Amino acid sequence: MPLESRHLLGLESVPKKDIELILDTAVTFREIIDRPIKKVPTLQGKTVVNLFFESSTRTRISFELAEKRLSADVLNFTSSTSSLTKGETLKDTVRNIEAMKIDMVVIRHTAAGSPHYLTQLIESNVINAGDGSHEHPTQALLDMYTIKEKFGKLEGLNVCIIGDISHSRVAMSNIFGLLTVGANVAVCGPATMIPRHLEKLGVQVFHNLDDAIKFSDVLNILRIQLERGAASNFPSLREYSRFYGISKERLLKNKKDVLIMHPGPINRGVELSSDIADGSSSVILQQVTNGVAVRMAVLYLIGTRN
């Protein structure tokens, strides 16, 4: 049974059966990328355009690898918003690219809603690789894949996302996806970093990290986005780290065996200490590996749907 939507714009409206289909399909691709020959001919002769209007290294590389391992033809279009505004609108740019007969567009953009807007402009399948503070659905899917890989299930697990929830597309996609599959979702951070409406969605809110740790089977620790001026939301990095940073002491104090996740790149010693990031409870690098498999699954399911 195919996916309901021919795009992946966010997890807010993706039904449980589709999330399960993506995660199940990713298992096959996870096996393939462990083989000596990490390539299948599934998308041969299809063209995928990576349209990145915001700098990104790991997400772009992960998508590019996923596309190449599916044998697609890959076109990278990286542009600063400024050069676009020099004379051509996003609308004209993407219509022109689509006129070259492409099949899928993977878009990252600073503006929330850009991927949705794209679906109004072009016929190609659109995959959101992060739009402003809105959603980053493939990141949440790879997070869910990694949790399920460890626990064998998602339903009933207690997952807490820690950090600047208000500005995090990773947090929002995780919240939507995890709630859909029946996990218990919590967030933890200073009040200035938690949007008000979350409790209405059924998300538990912690302001005290020890309470959050006691609650959790999984801690998904967000990156403090220093480069986006996140520091203005709390007195100092040291302050943030003292109250919300995950360290060995903090975990031991709460006597908790908890799975440690982080979307990367890590600010070591700020939101997460190195001993925990590199420790036995951390699945941070597995997340990266699973990311390629999950993206292959999404590209495959969408690319062969219509």
Place this chain on the structure above:
Amino acid sequence: MPLESRHLLGLESVPKKDIELILDTAVTFREIIDRPIKKVPTLQGKTVVNLFFESSTRTRISFELAEKRLSADVLNFTSSTSSLTKGETLKDTVRNIEAMKIDMVVIRHTAAGSPHYLTQLIESNVINAGDGSHEHPTQALLDMYTIKEKFGKLEGLNVCIIGDISHSRVAMSNIFGLLTVGANVAVCGPATMIPRHLEKLGVQVFHNLDDAIKFSDVLNILRIQLERGAASNFPSLREYSRFYGISKERLLKNKKDVLIMHPGPINRGVELSSDIADGSSSVILQQVTNGVAVRMAVLYLIGTRN
């Protein structure tokens, strides 16, 4: 019968039979890029180098897609002229690249004549992707393909190119190509933007847009190159737009059903109004699609010639 030349430097010296061969061959590739699997193994194991010394998005992407869909190995070499002059001449750069055993070079350069110069330096086939104000032959070929697709012929049609003819490689290539196949070619623009010798070539010159519209089956509207200081050739953009901008009112006034073409990117509201650019007489996006097919035809005919 193969093409006469092993390079495509401009349309000035390309005989009618070769233009027809390229346009006929492009029909096949146009069908291929509409298929689910848009790829043929024609140039497998061949190496094509895209040597872009002038920034370009759509032409570079169009060539790159054409090359990949022919299964060539593609190498992108994008450089500002300044970094080249840091120590190595164009001659040394291209000789070094050719020493790596490549097959074809697609070159865009700010200096007119660079592609020709390249043929003196290297053995590879050279395709001009735009050299200064000289020629842009694949753009003209895709324009001609698009006209022929609509009218079923080129001979006897009235085609008028509107804008800054003096600085336009698109205009020059269209003039040479269209005259060769027997179209009636006109240009329209302010006297400061029309080179003097054009009438000797058999090109009709209009300074009044209404006259040009009345003459034409096809209007090929050039982009006002604001970024190259084109604005210095007339009092103001508004002035230009008033006298030479194509709008619905202007077309209706002359009661003319005319095909609208533009090489892109469009300055909406300057040389062309949005209602016309996106209207039913516009084939601007078809030009982009046909561009990939025409470039596949050129790469194929040149790449398999010797």
Place this chain on the structure above:
Amino acid sequence: MPLESRHLLGLESVPKKDIELILDTAVTFREIIDRPIKKVPTLQGKTVVNLFFESSTRTRISFELAEKRLSADVLNFTSSTSSLTKGETLKDTVRNIEAMKIDMVVIRHTAAGSPHYLTQLIESNVINAGDGSHEHPTQALLDMYTIKEKFGKLEGLNVCIIGDISHSRVAMSNIFGLLTVGANVAVCGPATMIPRHLEKLGVQVFHNLDDAIKFSDVLNILRIQLERGAASNFPSLREYSRFYGISKERLLKNKKDVLIMHPGPINRGVELSSDIADGSSSVILQQVTNGVAVRMAVLYLIGTRN
């Protein structure tokens, strides 16, 4: 018999039999890149990451072509050191890239020892494409290949490297490799540019260019790295050129038929005059061609070893 090491970090510790294996294997690939179809499926489904932390055109292109002609999936990761330090260490960056299940990393870095450090961090095979002033092993291998192609042997030949030996990774790799295979190695340059310990390795040191020419079957002329402030080591470029520049007069004066090599790009008229660079004794462009074949051999031998 496979290579002793699963990495290629430098030629200092590579045994004679491995150098010979690489050079012999390169002969096959040299034939392949002369064919119309320059491609073999050897590394299909393998992923090679080009990790370039220092700008490079010809080495990067040479590796990229070698990888594509072996049918590997290629990922280019080009980064200035500055953007890396923005928040993520080299360690985290490469561990993340490796987590995506790659097979080989080709690294260029300004810091000597980076490729070695990389082998401590990741499981992939590592190939050094130049690390600071330390080594550039594939350059030396292609130099040796080119000498052997001309003379049929390396043993017993007199090879002199001319220029700023102290700061040259090309020089160090050539010295190690050539000594291993039994060539007689000399260097020539001003005292400020010759490291003190070289004679202990068995390298002859010339400060007089005429003596060096008389000694040599092969002159390997280094590029004066103007962009790295090399000019501070001698009074003026003109001075350097007068004492150490290779010109027709200089060679004729010493009545010597000598093979002329240069790793490129050439500062014409500084370390080497144009008549000699482009003359019949020069194999500079053959070096470039052989570079692709030698890199294919290295990638093949390392990539299929484990």
